[in-house]
Amino acid sequence: MLALLFLMALLLPSRAGAEEIIGGVEAKPHSRPYMAHLKIITYQGLEDSCGGFLITRQFVLTAAHCKGREITVTLGAHNLSKIESTQQSIRVENQIVHPKYSIYSNLHDIMLLKLQNKAELTPVVDVIPLPGPSDIIKPGKMCWAAGWGLTGVNKPTSDTLREVELRIMDKDACKIYRHYDYNFQVCVGSPTMLKSVYMGDSGGPLVCAGVAHGIVSYGREDAKPPAVFTRISSYMLWINKVLKGK
Numbered sequence: 006m007l008a009l010l011f012l013m014a015l016l017l018p019s020r021a022g023a024e025e026i027i028g029g030v031e032a033k034p035h036s037r038p039y040m041a042h043l044k045i046i047t048y049q050g051l052e053d054s055c056g057g058f059l060i061t062r063q064f065v066l067t068a069a070h071c072k073g074r075e076i077t078v079t080l081g082a083h084n085l086s087k088i089e090s091t092q093q094s095i096r097v098e099n100q101i102v103h104p105k106y107s108i109y110s111n112l113h114d115i116m117l118l119k120l121q122n123k124a125e126l127t128p129v130v131d132v133i134p135l136p137g138p139s140d141i142i143k144p145g146k147m148c149w150a151a152g153w154g155l156t157g158v159n160k161p162t163s164d165t166l167r168e169v170e171l172r173i174m175d176k177d178a179c180k181i182y183r184h185y186d187y188n189f190q191v192c193v194g195s196p197t198m199l200k201s202v203y204m205g206d207s208g209g210p211l212v213c214a215g216v217a218h219g220i221v222s223y224g225r226e227d228a229k230p231p232a233v234f235t236r237i238s239s240y241m242l243w244i245n246k247v248l249k250g251k
């Protein structure tokens with residue numbers, strides 16, 4: 006039971022321990038047109054938030070632990086405290102969690118959201134490409150994470166989108182996480198840097214050379230890197246199956 010509670014504290018929605026951007030900067034408004042903000046009503050009736058990203062006009066990719074009773078996706082946003090004319094808010098019709106997702110190990114932390122209506126593609130709302138099934142991101146590469154999550158332990162969430170550049174780490178750096186699995190997860194963020202994702206960033210993308218390679222999954226409660234991201238290339242067969250409506 007204790008182990009479970011500990012893991013729960015490590016999951017990344019904004020309420021409990023979702024990842025927020027630490028050590029990053031405010032993104033240039035609308036420079037990441039695939040970014041989605043998820044407003045979640047949890048099964049307990051509480052409000053929560055996560056990140057996500059648009060992969061087709063009707064599907065957003067996010068983390069399975071962001072599932073809730075109800076989700077509304079906002080696209081085209083920069084400052085969430087403003088009613089921006091670029092914003093499109095769309096209800097989620099179907100939350101499709103990976104069939105092997107486990108809340109105990111947090112493995113297979115990936116979920117597709119089918120939107121009630123197709124997003125309108127504009128200069129500030131667009132899709133991001135995904136990797137091929139064998140396109141595996143290598144340790145040493147530098148990638149970007151973005152989100153509206155907390156900017157530090159005991160700090161509030163950000164109303165504007167923030168981004169941070171992070172190094173892809175060797176699998177040994179994530180040995181501190183008991184259930185870390187290199188085949189399904191990417192280990193991200195140098196332990197020597199005060200840069201990471203944190204609560205509220207969950208579900209957001211890891212972008213390497215314009216391709217979404219990872220999904221913010223979990224990290225340490227004290228926000229020290231590295232953090233664990235879901236490895237998207239390992240799920241391309243499942244993603245393509247769901248997109249084709251099978």
Ligand SMILES: *[C@@H]1O[C@H](CO)[C@@H](O)[C@H](O)[C@H]1NC(C)=O
Pocket residue numbers: 084085086087164165
């Ligand atoms: C976001 O918008 C709100 C409301 O207009 C404003 O008070 C706040 O300063 C803005 N945030 C940033 C970081 O610009």
